[in-house]
Amino acid sequence: MRLWPWLKRRSRENSELDEEIRFHLLQEAQLRIDRGEPPDAARRSALRDFGNVTLAAELTRQMWGWSALERAAQDLRFAARMMRRSPAFTAVALAALALGIGATTAMFSVVNAVLLRPLPFPDAGRLVMVWERPPEGGLTNVVQTQNFFDWRKRNRSFENIAALFRLPANLESEGDPVQVPGLRVTAGFFEILGTPPLLGRTIRPEDDVTGGPGVVVLSHGLWQRRFGSRQETIGRKMIVDGSAREVIGVMPPGFAFPAIPRVDLYLPMQIHPSEALLDGRNYSTVARLRRNTSLADAAADMRAVAAQTARERPDMNAKWSATVVPLLEQTVGDTRTTLLVLLGAVAFVLLIACANVSNLLLMRANARRREIAVRAALGAGRWRLFHQLAMESLLLALAGGFAGFLLAWWGVPAVRTLLPATFPRAGEIEVDRGVLAFTLLVSVACGLFFGIFPALQVDRGRLGEGLRAGGRYGSAAHRSLRNLLVVTEVSLAVLLVVGAGLMLRSFVLLHEVDPGFRPERLLTLRMMLFPQASSFAQLLERRAALVAGMLERIRALPQVESAASIHMLPLTGLQSGTWYYRADRPAPPPGDMSGGDVSVVSDDYFRTMGIPLLAGREFDLRDRRGSPHVALLNQAAARANFPGENPIGKRVKVTWSMGPEEVEIVGLAADIRHNALDATPEPCLFLPHAQQPSGFVSLVVRTRAQSLSAVSAVKEQIRAAAPHQGAQEIETMEDVVSASIARPRLDVAILGVFGLLALALAALGIYAVVSYSVEQRTREMGIRLALGAAPRSIRRMVLREGLLLALAGIGAGLAAALGLTRYLASLLYAIRPTDALVYAAVSAVLAAAIAGCFVPARRATRVDPAVVLREE
Amino acid sequence: MAQPEPYQNRIELLQGTLDMLILRTLQWGPCHGHGIGLAIRASSADVLQVEHGSLYPALHRLRREGWIASEWKITQNKQRARYYRLTAKGRKRLAAEESRWDRMVAAIARVMRPA
Structure with missing residues (x-):
């Protein structure tokens, strides 16, 4: 139906009906005049005989069959008029709704993007990651190379499975080497994900063989930065880790392996088959389930395959199994809990906002009883009144929802920039059509929720009362x-x-945790060493020489107090581990191997970091290649391996860069929080970089003044010592520490905002109810004052009313809090959900409640008895 | 709200019978709403009194069903009025209503005055 002709016909019908009824009344009056009645009385009795003109016209219009829509439009117009007529009410209700719905929408757009939407790959539900499962401690572990080969050959569950390994890549151009995050992948990685390249091709099986071609696939970002988005990039050479590689493909914007985002280039893994058996556990994997293979089937299949590899190579695999995790679950991780808690919190905020608006509407419905009674007397049916009130609520809800959506529309991009870099799928967070539909749904639900109470008060039986009592x-x-x-x-x-x-409180405690080292004035640079070498021994030698050269030059800088290196920086979420055992005891059987974390550090590391040395010495220039191999332990490792003994001078057998070898413990260092501020220190074995050099290096530089001012001087010395060596992630240790607790900081900020919002809305609710009740009882107050009541007692009476409400709410809230906060337990550090702090929180609510009652209480005492009594 | 005055010598119309009465009245020729009301009252010797307000919803409903049609005409007093007339469909409907009515009256009569 076209709208305009419909409206024209509609308005003609309306005027014709009016004319018809007018004609009827005229005829009837004429009839009565002809019978001899006086004209005035005739007109009146004609009207009376007709009955309720409005109702009759309304009923007649209903017979036309299309009036439901029109009635809705009419009520909507009326509702808009009512909103304009009480701007204060409208503003308060709209603000409450906009905040409630806006916060909910913003939160939902995050939940939607992170938890609900499938990953941005074709048929992403079939993507999984396959892990080894260690005998104890943890469910997932990176995969040993030969095991990966066996899995790939023997599994019956996957269309394909690929291994991947994160490795920074060194790029050189115009003499300014940089390091960018890179990912080594086996052939099949791109096919499994199913994303075609934007340009060129991806890595094929013939690229992924030892001695295969030097090829590289670029991320869209690197292509833009390095090659200015030029089409002819394909086929160009670039120097990666010191050797030329041909660019064979460019991935589209937004492409990333979700569990390892921010990768700039992809290189073929090119595993040497002869090394597969000797390798440690290094690789992550990604696989695509065959159609009609369930996760449980795949997990059972992989357990069987792992059982076989455990039988075949018990020294490596005894008691190890395998596990399959959906890629989405792996990507989202424990963010799911956080998001669900926050979504629950924002739902409460919305509920409070709705209760608030419902309350305001109820109060206004009371004030409007007279109007509603008059409308009923003039012929509005009960349904029609209900309809009209429902329309008002709906209009309010939709207006509030619109404002809330705008808030979210502006707010979400801002929130996205606040997210820590480790936040999963952060780039996908947006306010899309799904979110809009959600907002619409929530708005309508809110409208129904807060509109239902006032609308149910339309009770014909009591409408007459409304007229008499004058509302x-x-x-x-x-x-x-x-x-x-x-x-x-x-x-x-x-x-x-x-x-x-x-x-x-949990965050403050976390923030105050002593990491075990002194992060101030400490500059950190991370890099991957890539010396060219013809043998493994030469490679190790060159790695050691590179770091020694860089440190020597940096230490000579006047602004530097000391400098050292560690292969994986504390609080970055990275750590390696290996097996070791006391040399004076027999080797434990396979599967019962003891071991723990390993850090490869340079001389002077502990002094530079400010980690106390409890016994013995730290590594120094005596510990070179060729000198007796040495190691340090932290307290946890000493406790685990030498309980009640002095570990200094003892020996352990450790498997690291070369097979098992004996090292002598020369020192004992204090525990630090390496893995996370909220994680208890793990046993850690320290090996000297000079003897067991790692390709991963983080330089830590203790400066005399503000550490960032030394960056260019430090970089210059690195350039001088190693002209092709780039570095990435140059930051202060304080920033590293801070970034490691970025998540709890974000949680606390969001929940804090929600809490404040809830508090403000609840205070507004108490204020509205108390002040309304004062207004209703103005006459009573006036009489009390006239009879000599002290203003103080009046004020007390009003305050008591508000406080009783507040106390009842606080009681119920505390009971609910005791029941519900245990869901927070996994997000809390070092405190139980029954912390004494709740009392402080409650007093804050109480203070807000009292503040809410105070204004109306004062108003009550200012009632002028004379004025009130005259009104009657 | 004021209670409606109690009906005295009038009989409240049975549900649905108003339609039939309107159709019946229009059998004599086109008429406007007021006239229809008068006619019903007159032909029932003032026993059946249609509340005027309820006449129009009924008229518009019948028109929507297609049993009657309407057009604007000028009355003898040179006033514009909406006249209703019976359609072919309406005639059929009236016949059906009449036979239904006859059956009902006979049935009620048998109940009230058993032979």
Whole structure:
């Protein structure tokens, strides 16, 4: 149906009906005049005989069959007029709704992008990661090379499986070497994900063989930065890790392996088959399930395959198994819990906002009883009144939803920039059509929720009362409903404030954790060494020489106090480990191997980091290649391996860069928080970089002044010592520490905002209810004052009413908090969900409640008895 | 709200019978709403009194069903009025209603005055 002709016909019909009824009344009046009645009386009795003209016209219009839409439009117009007529009410209700719906929408757009939407690959539900499962401690472990080969050959569950390994890549151009994040992948990686390249081709099986061609696939970002997005990039050579590689492909924008985002280039793995058996566990994997193969089937299949490899090579695999994790789950990780907690929190905020608006509407419905009674008397049916009130609620909800959507639209991109770099799928977070549909749904649901109470008050039986009482006194039922809503609001606010308080306290504790080293004035640079060497021994020698050369030059700088290196920097989430055992004991059987974390550090590392040395010495220039091999232990490792003994001078057998060898413990260092501030220190064995050099190197430089001011001087010395060596992620240790707790900081910020919002809304709710009740009881107050009541007692009476509501809400909120905050436990550090802090939180709510009651209480005492009594 | 005055010598119309009465009245020729009301009252010797307000919803409903049609005409007093007339479909409907009515009256009569 076209709208315009419909409207024209509609308006003609309306005027014709009016004319028809007018004609009828005229005829009837004429009839009566002809019978001899006086004209005035005739007209009146004609009108009376006709009955309720509006109702009759309304009923007639209903017969036309298309009036439901028109009625809706009419009620909508009326609702808009009502909104304009009470701007204060409208503004408060809209603000509450916009904040509630806006926060919910923003939160949902994150949940939608991170948890609900499939990963951006074709048929992404079939993508999984396959891990080894260690005998104890943890569910997933990176995969040993030969095991990967066996899995690839023997599994019956996957269309294909690929190994991947994250490795920084050194790029040179115009004499300014840099390092960028790279990913080595076996052939099949791109096919498994299913994303075709933007340009050229991806890595094929013939590229992924030892001695195969030097090829590289670029990310879209690197292509833009390095090659200015030129089409003729394909076939060009670039120097990667010191050798020329041909660019064979460019991936489209947004392409990333979701569990390892921010990769700039992809290189073929080119595993040497002869090394596969000797390798340690290094690789992550990605696989695509065959159609009609379930996750459980694949897991069972992989357990069987792993059992076979364990039988074949017990020294490597005894008691190890395998496990299959969906790629989405792997990507999202523990962010799921956080997001669900935050979504729950924001739902409470929305609920509070709705209760608030419902309360406001109820109060206004009371004030409008007279209007509604008049409308009923003039012929509005009960359904019609209900309809009209529902329309008003709906309009309010949709307007609030629109404002909320705008808030989210502006807010979400801002929130995205605040997310820590490790936040999964951060780049995919957006306000899309799904989110818009969600907002619409939530708005309508809110409208129904807060509109239903006032609309249900339309009761024909009581409408007459409204006329008589002149709409002055609220009914008792109304009042208890309003009180119930306020108590609900307060209890939800208590719940949120307690939750936010717990998180805040947990975060403060986390922030104050002593990492075990002194992060101030400490500059860190991370790099991958890539010396060209003809043999493994030569490679190790050159790695050792490179670091020694760089450190020597950096230490000579006047602004540098000391400098050292560690292969994997603390609090970056990276660590390696290996097997070792006491040399004075027999080797444990395969599968019961003891071991732990390993850090490869240079001389002067502990002094530079400020880690106390508890016994013995740290590595120094005596510990060179060729000199007796040595090691240090941390306290946890000493406790685990030499309980009650002095470890200095003892020997352990360790498997590291070359087969098992004996090293002598020369020192004992204090524990530090290497893995995370909230993780207890793991046993760690320290090996000297000069004897066991690693390709991974992080330089730590203790400067005399502010550490970033030394960056260019340090880089210059690195250039001088190793002209082709780039570095990446140059930052202060304080930033590294801070970044390691970026997530809890974000959680606390978001939950804090929600808590404040909830508190403000609940205070507004109490304020509205109390001030309304004061207004309703103006006459009573006036009489009390006239009879000599002290203003103080009046104020106390009003305050008591508000406080009783607040107390009831706080009681209910505390009970709910005790029940619900245990879901926070996994997000909390070192405190239990029943922390004493809840009391502080509750007093904050109480203070807000009192503040909410104070203004109306003062107003109550200012009532002028004379004015009030005259009004009657 | 004021209670409606109690009906005295009038009989409230049975549900649905108003339609039939309107159709019946229009059998004599086109008429406007007011006229229809008068006619029903007159031909029932003032026993059946249609509340005027309820006449128009009924008229518009019948028109929507297609049993009657309407057009604007000028009355003898030179006033514009909407006249309703019976359609062919309406005639059929009236016949059906009449036979239904006859059956009902006979049935009620048998109940009330058993032979």
